[in-house]
Every structure is written in structure tokens, then in C-alpha cells.
Amino acid sequence: MGYQQCVRCVMDTTDPEIVFDEKGQCNHCKSAERAIAKDIIADPIAKQKALQTIVEKIKKDGQGKEYDCLIGVSGGVDSTYVAYKVKELGLRPLAVHVDNGWNSELSVSNIEKALKTLNIDLYTYVLDWNEFKYLQMAFLRASVPDLEIPTDHAINSVLRSMTTKHNIKYMIFGSNINTESILPRRWSHGHQDWGYIQAINKRFGGKELKSFPHLSFWKKIYYRITNRLEIINLLDYLDYSKSGAIEILQKELNWQYYGGKHYESVYTRFVQGYILPNKFNYDKRKAHLSSLIVSGEISRDEAIQDLEKPIYPPDLLEEDLRFVNSKFGITETEFYRLMELPNKEFEDYPSDERSIKYKLIKSMYEFYKGFFKRT
Amino acid sequence: MFRPRVIPCLLLMNSGLVKTIKFQNPQYVGDPINAVKIFNEKSVDELILLDITASMENRKPALNQLSRICSEAFMPLCYGGGVSTLEDISSILSVGFEKVSINNKAIYTPEFISAASSTFGSQSIVVSIDVKKDFWGRYSVAGQRGTKALKLNPVLWAQEVERRGAGELFVNSVDRDGTGIGYDYSLIKMIAEAVDIPVIACGGAGKVNDFTRAIKESGASAVSAGSMFVFHGKHRAVLITFPSEEELKQAFL
Numbered sequence: 001m002g003y004q005q006c007v008r009c010v011m012d013t014t015d016p017e018i019v020f021d022e023k024g025q026c027n028h029c030k031s032a033e034r035a036i037a038k039d040i041i042a043d044p045i046a047k048q049k050a051l052q053t054i055v056e057k058i059k060k061d062g063q064g065k066e067y068d069c070l071i072g073v074s075g076g077v078d079s080t081y082v083a084y085k086v087k088e089l090g091l092r093p094l095a096v097h098v099d100n101g102w103n104s105e106l107s108v109s110n111i112e113k114a115l116k117t118l119n120i121d122l123y124t125y126v127l128d129w130n131e132f133k134y135l136q137m138a139f140l141r142a143s144v145p146d147l148e149i150p151t152d153h154a155i156n157s158v159l160r161s162m163t164t165k166h167n168i169k170y171m172i173f174g175s176n177i178n179t180e181s182i183l184p185r186r187w188s189h190g191h192q193d194w195g196y197i198q199a200i201n202k203r204f205g206g207k208e209l210k211s212f213p214h215l216s217f218w219k220k221i222y223y224r225i226t227n228r229l230e231i232i233n234l235l236d237y238l239d240y241s242k243s244g245a246i247e248i249l250q251k252e253l254n255w256q257y258y259g260g261k262h263y264e265s266v267y268t269r270f271v272q273g274y275i276l277p278n279k280f281n282y283d284k285r286k287a288h289l290s291s292l293i294v295s296g297e298i299s300r301d302e303a304i305q306d307l308e309k310p311i312y313p314p315d316l317l318e319e320d321l322r323f324v325n326s327k328f329g330i331t332e333t334e335f336y337r338l339m340e341l342p343n344k345e346f347e348d349y350p351s352d353e354r355s356i357k358y359k360l361i362k363s364m365y366e367f368y369k370g371f372f373k374r375t
Numbered sequence: 376m377f378r379p380r381v382i383p384c385l386l387l388m389n390s391g392l393v394k395t396i397k398f399q400n401p402q403y404v405g406d407p408i409n410a411v412k413i414f415n416e417k418s419v420d421e422l423i424l425l426d427i428t429a430s431m432e433n434r435k436p437a438l439n440q441l442s443r444i445c446s447e448a449f450m451p452l453c454y455g456g457g458v459s460t461l462e463d464i465s466s467i468l469s470v471g472f473e474k475v476s477i478n479n480k481a482i483y484t485p486e487f488i489s490a491a492s493s494t495f496g497s498q499s500i501v502v503s504i505d506v507k508k509d510f511w512g513r514y515s516v517a518g519q520r521g522t523k524a525l526k527l528n529p530v531l532w533a534q535e536v537e538r539r540g541a542g543e544l545f546v547n548s549v550d551r552d553g554t555g556i557g558y559d560y561s562l563i564k565m566i567a568e569a570v571d572i573p574v575i576a577c578g579g580a581g582k583v584n585d586f587t588r589a590i591k592e593s594g595a596s597a598v599s600a601g602s603m604f605v606f607h608g609k610h611r612a613v614l615i616t617f618p619s620e621e622e623l624k625q626a627f628l
Binding site for chain 2: 097099101102103104105108109111112115121122123124126128129130133322323326327329
């Protein structure tokens, strides 16, 4: 198959699984359009009402507790805007941050400014770098694009355990359809898959994962059965636009912008700006810009112009490359050798998703769901 | 305008950063390389890095890691922990540290201070003194990571250290460490009045105003703090912070 780019968004054949219709429109923007139609309430009054209902429910359920909801904070736009909004709505959040050893100065000062101004309590979980380093290195050695999965997994696990600890029933996230509706499966997969993380660590890591916060297969099932936790993607109830949010945060919280999506972490910046595009030919900006096209925040032409800009300012790349190697304790030669390894993907390694156990339990679950529906 | 130096003090243990309370219960706070990079971007005046278990474990300074830490910092850096020979000092200075802090070795072999100072110059030799109050409220120098009160008067010891050529004193109050209730002002004052070399106050800082008092009331030349720069709020959430230049100027007006 030759190169092809979608006529509606900017996704292209660098996603090996992309499918185009006869008019040249891809599966990603089509399903994003469906998601917006299905999950975003179009009528402003109904939307406002839905938000009000949720906020009232959170307040009611949280009465008498120290916190009524939990938010994750990274210092980035989405999570900071959630912090700003929940306070405005009169909720009493506990903010949780997972420090994976790659915070930029901007991310920590953004968190500090926002939480101080908004008077929100913070809890930080610091991953043990001596352990986590080997896990991140293992993913590099495994040569998969899923390099950020260990962090995402840990964040999820820490947030979950904090809701249990503080008896919180609501997690409010900054994930949203308007700016994040598109992300090809092949570009990163396995966020919730402890089996996958363990398999990679066993094969390529150097250390046992003793303290790493994780959600095992059984723990997930346990949570699903016992924990009535509700996840609310707050931004989907608002007219969320990224540029609008940035403007408000800069004005109200003295918050500072850091460049690209998720560039508040040095490693994320390096993964998205260097490793993914250079080793795998995955440019996450395409997915992100495509989401913005579908939600109407930018035009396709603007996105194409944006993509022509360098993904990484050369000076910053040089600085980050040196820093990443220094943190991992490897030489530049070793790093480039890792970049040269043949590319692999999720399916090349064992995982919960591919295990018989998972398939069996999933089919049992589907069966029961069907059974209860019938009865 | 000249203003006194404000120096984050970072504690190393098993190659990670920790923070203690009264020298006990080290809590892990992260990777030193990243922390130093963030402090560097926050333009702190200086940094002190102390490997708190090196001496007890009879370990040499971890030069490989120290050199990587150094490459993230443009401000003057001081290292302490397990420094017991002139070669140690030489190798620490050669990876990029400006100053070396000596504690244990100095207590048991005071001549080492003289040798170090005459070899490397007093400007690069800091002597670190941990001080503890006993049951009767008397001060004594504490050895072995602050656990053991020695029969050594801090003021007399400070004077001896100065005589032997130390360029600076780092005075840490064991009882105040990690508490955030303010420095031991009378201790700092006693020592600062007894010597002519600069005294860095450490142990107990909780707010910018504590810096002001240590400098103005107790005569310290510089102030150092740990918890105040790594913890945030009532859950003691790890979050690196440093006062803005404006706040500091205001504090030392």
C-alpha cells in the first residue's frame, strides 16, 4: 500500500491499521465523529443540566467526607483545567500526582501555582527511580512503541488506591473527546495490562518490581465487582477548547505553556518528539491535530501547516538526549543501538489480553451480562 | 543588590534522595539527577548534597553518580558523605563540585581539616557540624548520623575547625531537622558570634521568614533547608519548590 492521507483529518498510512473508504476518509475521524455525536451533548442547555446533575450527585455523596472527588494532576493543560473547573463548581477535590522522575521544572511549578491559588490538597506518589529506571529501559529494549505505558499504569493504580484510602467515589479526569478522540491502537497499547508490563520486565528488565504500583488482573476484577467508583470525564460536559483553557489558566493561575501535548514531562517529550517518529514513524501530533479537526477547533489546513513545523527544536533535542542517557546511565552509542533494534509491537509479547485466562473470564463475563439482561 | 545565599540541602541514600525528620525515618523523595535539574532551572544560589549513609557504611563517594548530578547544575555544588582522604576531595572537586563538606572524619581526625584546607584552599572546605540538645538542654556535637551525642562543645569545636582552616561551617540542628518549626536561632547565634568564617544555618526552616531571622537575629551568612523545598501541604506531597527572587529580596531587605 502506498502513502495515503485522510481527506477529512491528517491521519495517514503511518498507522499500519488505518482504513480508508472510497471517498478517502479514514476510520479514525469517522469513529471520532460518531463518538462526538454519541457522547457529547449538543444542546447547550441539556449539557449544562447534565453537568449540574453530576456535580450535585458528587456533592451529596461526598457529604461528611474530607474530599468528594479525586483529580490527577500533571501540570499539563487538561489536568490543570480540571483542577480549576472542579473548584469553580464548588467541589472538594484531592489532587494526586505521580512523580516518575521526569518532571520538568515547568510541570512542578505549574502544579504548585495552580494548587496554591486554588487551595487544593495534594498527594504525591514518587516512583522508586532505581526500580522504575529498569522498567522504562526494559520497554526500550523490548523495542515496542508502548514506552509510556509503565507510567500510565502506575498513575491509574495510584489513583485507584487513593480513592479507596480516602473513601472517594468519583475520579474526575481530563480525558476528553474534543482533543483526544483519536489514537491508533498500534501507537500505544496495553496501558491496563499488568501481564504485558511484567512480561517485558521479566525479559528485558534488571530488577524485580517490588514497589511499582500496579493493577493486576485479579485486582481489576475485584475493583470492578466491589468498587462503585465513577469516572467522570469532566471536559466532555463543557465547551472545552484547548486554546480557551490555556488562556484562562495563564490569566487566572499564572500557569505557563510548555510546547506540545504532554510535553510537561521530559521523557514524554523525548518519546513523542524523537523515539516514536524516528524509530516507528509514528507522529502523535497527527492524532492530536486530527482530534482537533473533528471537534472543529482547527481546520485541516491549519493542521497541515502545524505538522510542517519541526517536531523538536534541535537544541532541546540535544539537551534532552543527553539528559535521558544520563538518567538511564547509558552512553549515546548504547542508546542508538537500542534505536536500531527491529521494531516490535504489543502482540509480540505475552500479556493478560492475549492470555487464555483473560479470554475465558471475558467470555464468562459477557455470558453473565447477557444472562442478567435476559432475566 | 547583594542578598544572603539560600541553599537547598539534599540527602542521598542508596543513590536516591530522601528527607528525614530529626535525622530519622528517611522518606524517599526521588531521583537526584532530576531534582538537581529542576533546582538548576529554578536558579537556586547553591546546592548541598549529603550522602547520609556513606560514612556509616564506610563507603567512598559515588563518583559516577556525582559526576552525572554535576552535569545538571550550573550553580556551586557542595558534596558531603564518606569524605575521608585527600584523594576523595580531589576526585569530588574534579567531577565538578566546588566544595566538599567534612563531618565524621573531622571529628575523629581534626588534622584532616588542616591538611585538606592547605591542599585545596579553605574556600573549598566546609565543615559540617550536627548539633543535638541533651536532656538538660545542653548542646553537643552529634556523631554517627546525629544519633550519638559526643562530649564536644559545638562552639569550641567550631572555633577549632576555623583555626584549622575550614572555609565555612554548615551547622545542622538534629532536633529541628524536618520539623519546619524554625531554626535553632540561639545555637546559630552562639556559633556565628564565636567564629569569623561564614556559618550556614540548617535544620528547621519552614517559611521564608525563618531565613530572615537566621540571618538578621542569629548572624548566619547563609541559610539552608530541605523539607521546605521538597514538600508541599498537609500530606507532605513531594513537589520541588523554591522562593522567587522577589520573595527572597523582600525577605532580606
